Amino acid sequence: MKYYSTRDTALRMESAEAVKMGLSRDGGLLTPVAIPQIDEAFITGLVQENYQVRAAKVMGLYLTDYSYDELLGFANNAYGTDKYDTTAVAPMRKVDDNTHCLELWHGPTSAFKDMALQMLPQLLSAALKKTGETKTACILVATSGDTGKAAMEGFANVPQTKIMVFYPQDGVSAVQEKQMVTQEGDNVGVCAVVGNFDDAQSGVKRIFSDETIREELAGKGYFLSSANSINWGRILPQVVYYISAYCDLLKTGDIAMGDKVNFCVPTGNFGDILAAYYAKRMGLPVGKLICASNKNDVLTEFLNTGVYNRNRPFHTTSSPSMDILISSNLERLLFDLSGEDDALIRTYMTALATEGKYTVSDGILASLKDQYWGGYCDEDGTFTTIADYYKNRGYLIDTHTAVAVNVMEQYRKATxxxxxxxxxxxxxxxxxxxxxxxxxxxxxxxxxxxLIDQMYALTGVAVPARLAALRGKERRFDLSVEKAEMDNVVHNFLQ
Incomplete structure (x- = not known):
């Protein structure tokens, strides 16, 4: 399987090179040149398999320069019981006859980012060997809260890698910050950025696209790579759990083969819901993809009007991982819906960078409305939904999940x-x-x-072991900088 850039389809590379590179040097996102197709026989063959086998078989369709045995070994390492608190890895919880929840937070950092970031370091390590790379990979990460800890947890002390995480100062939860600033590992670094997630993300992208910085780092024996969802090695493991969820519904008899299923995804950078889209494009029977936003409703407006406009107030909310106005992975979706028109994508992304907005064609808008439904949930709706699910269903959910539930119900009422x-x-x-x-x-x-003690005393819901283990951990990182100083942080980190 070859990969090319959303901004230059003439650029071609193998999957190992795409994983190693992370972000195309032209600023585009690396994407497979074709979407592998699955049929009922393929899905049926996964129903009785465990999550690790499902992951190896699905990823093998895209990573053709990795062997099945390699991928199965990686999956066993990533999703074993030493990392996950359930053998199901991504368990399904039945809420009622028409509603199920896909729980993606049973890994080492208690967030869905583990599903990809326990796999990516292994894919990258193998890619370094496959491509004969002698330099050390410097992984740059911008995080709205969860990616940073999950990436550090995955890459800590991995040979031939160093990882630097940037997070928005005062823009993550107390537990998220505690997880990051106490992270162990000789090859990790953490820095707060004055501003919001978009400031941190744009700073990382600027460093990636700066040829002078890349040349200077190369002289020191480093090259830049990414653990954000701009890296295809982040998106692919996420495709797996949508296919796995469908298999689990078949296994329990809640659906019959061929029945369509809707997915409602709390969305910020668009990677998680994009993975669901790829699963649908592969042939998984998916109906509507319901895109749930918080008060930062740029995606809701876009899906309804075809206008992407980041020129709006930025809101700091109770669901900080979704506090994003520039959803990077949307570029991959537009590339696919445009028929791989790299010139059009360059036009859109240039307009976004220079004017803060762009408007898609009528054809793309029609495709968006056919595939997606967008809605948003404000703070009152988030809190009301948490209380309702706990008091009336006995199900304790976080703020991001509550946004998804609320928007799902909006969709049902509207349609x-x-x-x-x-x-x-x-x-x-x-x-x-x-x-x-x-x-x-x-x-x-x-x-x-x-806070953790208080919630346990109130609800009796088990505390994830890794969060309980944060007690008494010493803070290792205190650095905070302006966005313009991020490149200096990287240089100092790699001294």
Whole structure:
């Protein structure tokens, strides 16, 4: 399988090179030249398999320069019981006859990012060998909260890698920050950025596209790569859990083969819901993809009007991993819907960079409306939904999951669609304990560990072991900089 850039289809490379590079040097996102197709026989063959086998077989369709045995070994390492608190890895929870929840937070950092970031370091390490790379990979990460910890957890002490994480100062939860600034590992670094996630993300992209910086780092024996969802090695493992969810519904008899299923995904950078789109493009029977946004509703407006406009107020919300106005992975979707028109994508992305907005063609807008439904949930709706699900269903959910639930119900009321719907739960409620407790009518503690204790005392819901282990951990990182100083941080980190 070859890969090319969304901004230059003449550029071709093998999957190992795409994983190693992370982001195309022209600023585009590396994408497979074709979408492999699956049929009922392929899906049926996965139903009785465990998650690790499902992952190896699905990823093998795209990573043709990796062997099945390699991928199965990686999957066993990534999703074993030493990392995940359930053998199901990504368990399905039945809420009612038409509603299921895909829980993606049972890994080491209690967030869905583990599903990809326990796999990516292994894919990258193998890619370095396959491509004969002698330099050390410097992984740059911009995080809105969860990616940073999950990436560091995955890459900590991995040979031939170093990882630097940038997060928005005052833009993550207390538990998320505690997880990052106490991270162990000789090859990790963490830095707060004054501003929001978009500031951190644009700073990382600027460094990637700066040829002078790349040449200077090469002289020191480093090359840049990414663990953000701009890296195809992040998107592909996420495709797996949508196919796995469908297999689990077949296994429990909740659906019959060929029945369509809707997925509702809390969305920020568009990677998670893009993975669902790729699963659908592969032939998985998917109905509507419901894109759930918080008060930063740029995607809702885009899916309804075809106008992407980041020129709007940025809101800091109780679902910080979705506090994003520039959804990078949308570029991959537009590339696919445009018929791989790289010139058109360059036009859109140039307009976004220079004017802060672009308008897609009528044809693309029609395709968007056919595939997607967009809605958003404000803070009151988020808190009300958390309280409702806990008090009336006995199900404790975090703020991001609550946004998905709320928008899912909006969709159902607007369309009367009774298709079985799976909403995606992206984080343990313990990661956002202050807001979850507030939603339940409590006055939250201010210390991260006190919050965890308070929630357990109130709900009795088991505390994820890795979060409990944060108690007593010393802070290792205190650096905070302006966006313009991020390149200096990288240079100093690689001294």
């Amino acid at each position: 009367n669609d009774e298709t079985i719907t799976v909403f995606v739960s992206t984080a343990s409620p313990y990661k956002f304990g202050d807001n979850v407790l507030s939603a339940l009518g409590e006055t939250p503690e201010t210390d991260s560990m006190a």
